[in-house]
Amino acid sequence: MSQRPDLLERSIGLLRSVRLQVIRARKRLSQRISEPIGRVLMAIWEPIERLLSVLWAPFGVVIAALASPLLRMTDAFERTLFGVARVVADYSEPILRERPTMEHVLLVSFFVIGVYMYVAAEEFGASAQVFPQLMAATTAILSGLLLVRNYLDAVAPVALAVGGVYFAYTGATTWIDDGTGAVRTLVGAALAVVAVVERDRVGDATKSFVAEPMQVLGEDDVGASEEEEGEDESAATGAYTYDIVDRRGPAVTGLLSVLYMVLTFAIGMLYSTPIFVVMYGLWARMSPARTIALALFSFAIAFAFYWVISDDIAEGWYTGWEPTPPDELIGLAVSNGGLLVDVVVILT
Amino acid sequence: MSFEVFLGAIDALFTYETMFWVVAGVFIGIIVGALPGLGPPLGMAIILPLTLPLDASNAIILLIGVYSGSMYGGSIAAILINTPGVSSSAATMFDGYPMSKQGRAATALSVSATASAIAGVFTITALILFSPVLIEMVLAVGTPERFLVAILGLAMITVVTRGSLAKGLLAGAAGLLVTTVGSAPMTLDRRYSESFLLYDGIDFVAVLIGLFAIAEMMKLAGEEGGIAEGDVVIGGGIVEGAVIAIKHPITVVKSGLIGMGVGSIPGAGATVSNFVAYSEAVRSSADPDSFGSGNEIGVVASEASNNGTVAGSLIPAISFGIPGSSSTAVLIGGLLMHDLRPGPSMFDADGELLLTYTMLLALLVGNLVILLFGLSMVTRLGYLTKIDTDYIIPMVVVLSFLGTYAIRINPIDIITIIVFGVIGFYMVRYNYSVIAFVLGVVLGDIAEDNLYTALQLSDGSFMIFVNPFEYGRWLSPVLVIVICAILFGPFVKRSIGRVLGT
Numbered sequence: 001m002s003q004r005p006d007l008l009e010r011s012i013g014l015l016r017s018v019r020l021q022v023i024r025a026r027k028r029l030s031q032r033i034s035e036p037i038g039r040v041l042m043a044i045w046e047p048i049e050r051l052l053s054v055l056w057a058p059f060g061v062v063i064a065a066l067a068s069p070l071l072r073m074t075d076a077f078e079r080t081l082f083g084v085a086r087v088v089a090d091y092s093e094p095i096l097r098e099r100p101t102m103e104h105v106l107l108v109s110f111f112v113i114g115v116y117m118y119v120a121a122e123e124f125g126a127s128a129q130v131f132p133q134l135m136a137a138t139t140a141i142l143s144g145l146l147l148v149r150n151y152l153d154a155v156a157p158v159a160l161a162v163g164g165v166y167f168a169y170t171g172a173t174t175w176i177d178d179g180t181g182a183v184r185t186l187v188g189a190a191l192a193v194v195a196v197v198e199r200d201r202v203g204d205a206t207k208s209f210v211a212e213p214m215q216v217l218g219e220d221d222v223g224a225s226e227e228e229e230g231e232d233e234s235a236a237t238g239a240y241t242y243d244i245v246d247r248r249g250p251a252v253t254g255l256l257s258v259l260y261m262v263l264t265f266a267i268g269m270l271y272s273t274p275i276f277v278v279m280y281g282l283w284a285r286m287s288p289a290r291t292i293a294l295a296l297f298s299f300a301i302a303f304a305f306y307w308v309i310s311d312d313i314a315e316g317w318y319t320g321w322e323p324t325p326p327d328e329l330i331g332l333a334v335s336n337g338g339l340l341v342d343v344v345v346i347l348t
Numbered sequence: 349m350s351f352e353v354f355l356g357a358i359d360a361l362f363t364y365e366t367m368f369w370v371v372a373g374v375f376i377g378i379i380v381g382a383l384p385g386l387g388p389p390l391g392m393a394i395i396l397p398l399t400l401p402l403d404a405s406n407a408i409i410l411l412i413g414v415y416s417g418s419m420y421g422g423s424i425a426a427i428l429i430n431t432p433g434v435s436s437s438a439a440t441m442f443d444g445y446p447m448s449k450q451g452r453a454a455t456a457l458s459v460s461a462t463a464s465a466i467a468g469v470f471t472i473t474a475l476i477l478f479s480p481v482l483i484e485m486v487l488a489v490g491t492p493e494r495f496l497v498a499i500l501g502l503a504m505i506t507v508v509t510r511g512s513l514a515k516g517l518l519a520g521a522a523g524l525l526v527t528t529v530g531s532a533p534m535t536l537d538r539r540y541s542e543s544f545l546l547y548d549g550i551d552f553v554a555v556l557i558g559l560f561a562i563a564e565m566m567k568l569a570g571e572e573g574g575i576a577e578g579d580v581v582i583g584g585g586i587v588e589g590a591v592i593a594i595k596h597p598i599t600v601v602k603s604g605l606i607g608m609g610v611g612s613i614p615g616a617g618a619t620v621s622n623f624v625a626y627s628e629a630v631r632s633s634a635d636p637d638s639f640g641s642g643n644e645i646g647v648v649a650s651e652a653s654n655n656g657t658v659a660g661s662l663i664p665a666i667s668f669g670i671p672g673s674s675s676t677a678v679l680i681g682g683l684l685m686h687d688l689r690p691g692p693s694m695f696d697a698d699g700e701l702l703l704t705y706t707m708l709l710a711l712l713v714g715n716l717v718i719l720l721f722g723l724s725m726v727t728r729l730g731y732l733t734k735i736d737t738d739y740i741i742p743m744v745v746v747l748s749f750l751g752t753y754a755i756r757i758n759p760i761d762i763i764t765i766i767v768f769g770v771i772g773f774y775m776v777r778y779n780y781s782v783i784a785f786v787l788g789v790v791l792g793d794i795a796e797d798n799l800y801t802a803l804q805l806s807d808g809s810f811m812i813f814v815n816p817f818e819y820g821r822w823l824s825p826v827l828v829i830v831i832c833a834i835l836f837g838p839f840v841k842r843s844i845g846r847v848l849g850t
């Protein structure tokens with residue numbers, strides 16, 4: 001009986017040593033295979049990297065020469081832009097009762113688009129205008145409320161009263177015309193009365209509807225809730241915001257994307273793709289070799305799209321210009337090469 | 349009938365071509381999830397236009413494979429460099445990274461792979477078993493109710509994501525407004541399309557790519573970190589990790605079910621379920637103090653829950669077209685792009701039920717791929733954390749441009765991705781719900797179709813939604829009451845509390 005555990009232990013020990021041997025053998029094999037491959041790859045890459053650096057050098061000088069006044073212009077533009085933005089912000093701050101940010105630009109855009117789309121929808125057929133008007137009105141009202149969030153005590157009761165009177169008026173006219181609309185009239189009148197009699201509560205309710213929970217809680221509660229919930233609160237609720245460390249990063253990425261779009265419309269996406277990648281590489285201060293490698297890789301992707309999905313990407317949509325695509329260039333080179341060979345043969 | 353379709357789905361799945369797309373999807377998903385700054389919606393949005401040449405079934409399987417794979421992939425960066433590859437792996441950092449610092453990174457990664465796979469298999473199986481009931485439920489809902497369910501989804505998203513209610517609703521309404529450009533879905537009137545380029549409207553794929561790819565890249569360009577600074581050492585036992593996950597079946601099943609339940613709530617998503625499951629694991633533990641310093645159960649709970657969310661979020665997505673998360677919003681976009689409409693047809697034996705079952709079975713197989721890949725590649729996963737964002741950003745922008753433009757060769761789509769990229773960037777920055785906006789964009793046509801049909805039934809009267817006596821539709825007023833309770837309940841409760849002085 002006592003031999004059984006021994007046997008078991010020995011078997012387990014044997015299995016462990018076999019496993020260990022297998023792991024070591026696998027490691028040795030892996031090293032034997034991966035190390036030479038790695039060495040070969042590095043041996044291939046290093047001269048390529050040196051060659052690319054050498055080839056890049058004159059371009060680098062030209063680009064630096066071209067970029068330097070461009071960078072000075074960009075800096076001057078940035079200074080002017082920030083100066084103008086500061087002046088606008090200084091004037092707007094007392095009106096908005098808060099420092100204007102890009103959020104206000106976003107809200108104004110939503111408001112203007114909402115109003116425009118509501119008005120433009122009047123021209124559509126009756127059944128085609130219901131949904132857009134409903135959504136446009138909601139967008140305009142909500143963005144308007146968010147824009148005047150620091151005036152809601154005064155604005156909300158007035159807006160509700162005006163809305164109520166409008167409802168009552170349109171309901172009453174419909175009622176006179178065809179006998180319907182009594183409910184709308186009563187609801188509108190009730191809203192107008194509530195807006196006047198309970199204006200404080202209307203203001204408070206609208207404020208809590210519009211404001212962030214932290215603003216609703218007030219200063220004292222904010223401290224308490226922060227302590228309780230900790231810094232991962234935003235993640236826990238599924239909503240997340242973020243901190244931008246480098247403000248120029250998003251701006252440059254956005255601007256380069258716009259430039260990529262302009263190039264696409266001018267010369268087509270096939271050739272504008274590597275240009276965009278090179279521009280990004282220059283901005284991100286990537287090494288020349290890596291920039292070129294990435295640009296070539298991006299060109300390969302663009303060419304795959306051109307080859308497999310659609311050859312329209314080689315044409316500038318706005319200019320109608322289609323620079324000769326690489327396959328045709330190769331064909332041209334081959335036929336010219338053939339021609340050259342013929343000439344040489346004839347001459348010799 | 350359903351069982352025959354189910355058998356047909358098994359047949360359809362186990363072909364070389366389909367299995368290739370399952371494996372490819374999971375593989376891409378793991379890479380996308382592991383790269384900090386990317387994530388499942390971004391990966392799926394970029395792949396979306398590339399699925400155009402595929403048939404609908406393989407396209408959806410590829411997308412869902414990416415979704416599932418990235419849920420596991422997110423844990424790789426969380427464990428190795430203390431940065432979650434996706435937000436749904438945030439809780440994995442709490443114990444995964446300390447395990448890594450203790451020299452047990454391989455154990456943590458294999459715990460993550462095993463827990464993810466088991467929870468994924470369990471919840472998908474539960475969903476397949478639950479599907480007959482789900483089918484009955486979906487088929488019982490009529491057209492007016494489907495419009496209200498869409499509004500309910502929107503309301504739930506604005507409440508679940510918290511923040512300002514007005515901001516959430518504004519995001520949803522603006523998203524719905526975007527879909528009104530172009531031809532009206534039922535009457536074919538041209539709306540806001542003065543330029544012929546807008547005749548076909550604003551392409552929702554371009555909007556999704558703008559919101560998820562361009563906006564995310566702008567954000568990534570302004571952030572620091574996210575890349576391993578030195579060599580990542582991956583030590584510890586792989587088998588040990590798998591055994592740990594298997595030895596905690598209750599935590600795996602419970603966390604998977606939490607993930608499934610939370611995932612089925614529109615807008616909640618894997619980030620919320622991740623924290624809920626982790627908190628529950630801490631609460632029910634005999635040694636809660638050990639969490640946060642390398643307790644494997646924390647990794648088990650977190651990873652089981654986020655893969656469980658995949659099954660849960662599919663319930664509202666394929667039943668009513670309401671995405672439970674940004675990823676399912678893109679998935680719905682994929683369905684629509686391939687002319688598949690979420691809703692009753694997805695559960696109709698003569699419709700798309702075969703595809704629905706194939707998709708669920710593909711997810712089941714995808715989880716086994718996660719397990720195999722996760723366990724066999726553990727020691728190599730550190731490479732993924734060393735890829736610089738400076739390489740990622742231009743490549744993602746290029747793929748976004750090429751993919752979007754190739755769909756329709758319409759220059760408006762390029763302008764769309766840039767405009768919505770900027771809008772998305774600032775929406776996230778100022779706490780506006782991007783999920784609500786996406787829901788609006790994806791749901792717009794379906795919602796308008798249902799509203800139009802409902803108003804036709806009632807001769808243009810909105811009373812069809814609230815008056816059951818005249819129209820005999822009792823579910824509609826119930827849904828209206830639920831929507832009002834969700835939106836205005838907290839304010840009414842507060843006002844009553846003030847009046848009563850409590």
